Amino acid sequence: MQQKRNIQIIEWEDLDKRKFYSFGIFMTMTIRATVYPATLIRTRLQVQKGKSLYSGTFDAFFKILRAEGVRGLYRGFMVNTFTLISGQAYITTYELVRKYVSQYSEDNTVKSLVAGGSASLVAQSITVPIDVVSQQLMMQGQGQHLTRFRLSSDSETGKPAKVFGQSRKIVAQIFAADGFRGFYRGYVASLLTYIPNSAVWWPFYHFYAGEPFLFNRRVFRKPIPHAEHACSDSGEENSPLTGRSLQQNQTWCGHV
Numbered sequence: 001m002q003q004k005r006n007i008q009i010i011e012w013e014d015l016d017k018r019k020f021y022s023f024g025i026f027m028t029m030t031i032r033a034t035v036y037p038a039t040l041i042r043t044r045l046q047v048q049k050g051k052s053l054y055s056g057t058f059d060a061f062f063k064i065l066r067a068e069g070v071r072g073l074y075r076g077f078m079v080n081t082f083t084l085i086s087g088q089a090y091i092t093t094y095e096l097v098r099k100y101v102s103q104y105s106e107d108n109t110v111k112s113l114v115a116g117g118s119a120s121l122v123a124q125s126i127t128v129p130i131d132v133v134s135q136q137l138m139m140q141g142q143g144q145h146l147t148r149f150r151l152s153s154d155s156e157t158g159k160p161a162k163v164f165g166q167s168r169k170i171v172a173q174i175f176a177a178d179g180f181r182g183f184y185r186g187y188v189a190s191l192l193t194y195i196p197n198s199a200v201w202w203p204f205y206h207f208y209a210g211e212p213f214l215f216n217r218r219v220f221r222k223p224i225p226h227a228e229h230a231c232s233d234s235g236e237e238n239s240p241l242t243g244r245s246l247q248q249n250q251t252w253c254g255h256v
Contacts, residue, residue, distance in 0.1 A: 012095040024091075025084055032081070037061070037073035043135055044143045053142060068141045076137030079130060079167050086126040094119035094202070112202035120198040124190045129183035136170045149173040 041060045044053065054060035064072045098115035105111060139147040151166050174182040 012099060020091075021088060024087070028084055028087055029081065033077070036077050036080070040064075040073055040075060040138045043138045044146075047139060047143065047146050049146070053146070064142065072141050075140055076134035079137060080134040082130050083127050086123040086130075089126055090119045090123040093122045108206045109203045112206050113199045116198035116200075116202035117195045120194040121191065124187065124194055128185075128187045128190055132174065132183050132185055133167060133170055136174070137166060140166070148177065 038057075041054075041057055041064070044064075045057065045060060048054065054063060061073075068075075094115045097118045098111045101111045101114050136147060136149050140151050144150045149170055151169055178185075
């Protein structure tokens with residue numbers, strides 16, 4: 001632990017990207033698997049009419065567990081994991097846009113504001129369609145009567161299709177009912193939420209990075225003499241059906 005006023009933060013080209021992406025995906029996946037049942041329960045509680053299905057969080061947990069088993073608490077999880085792509089797209093876009101803007105301005109606030117807003121635009125463009133599908137899958141089982149889209153049983157076995165078979169059916173129903181726009185329900189609301197959030201957060205991060213505070217060395221970086229690297233938590237997950245955020249906080253590394 002050291003205390004310094006001015007921090008030299010590792011630039012994108014100096015970052016050990018193999019470690020950053022591999023550890024980032026692993027940690028995010030672990031966190032998401034842990035909190036996903038709570039996300040599913042929250043979604044059903046928010047969509048139900050009054051207390052028609054569940055009286056509360058614990059009531060929902062035990063009812064889902066009894067009626068649908070552990071798998072019922074993870075409906076839509078496999079599809080939702082594709083939002084990991086948006087997390088990597090977020091930080092990559094942030095770094096590349098920041099580097100591009102630095103050619104025209106050395107002002108940290110300008111670079112962080114433009115890069116942060118652009119990163120959220122790209123991330124939400126990927127996240128929203130995935131969330132729309134995964135949340136429809138969350139509502140299947142006990143909550144399927146609360147949604148327009150339902151999974152029919154397999155004609156031969158009488159059981160619902162497995163994992164991605166269910167996803168294909170939901171995707172087909174959404175497209176048939178609403179077209180391509182159906183996958184972007186809540187998109188504008190998400191942009192209005194996360195673009196300003198990200199555009200403001202990064203400039204403040206870099207501002208406070210210049211203030212004295214305690215920090216650990218060697219975070220997702222190659223060994224570079226006299227270089228310090230600070231990382232910060234910036235949740236970038238969206239939930240057009242429930243109002244966000246599904247998860248997940250993901251670890252982003254800041255750069256001056």
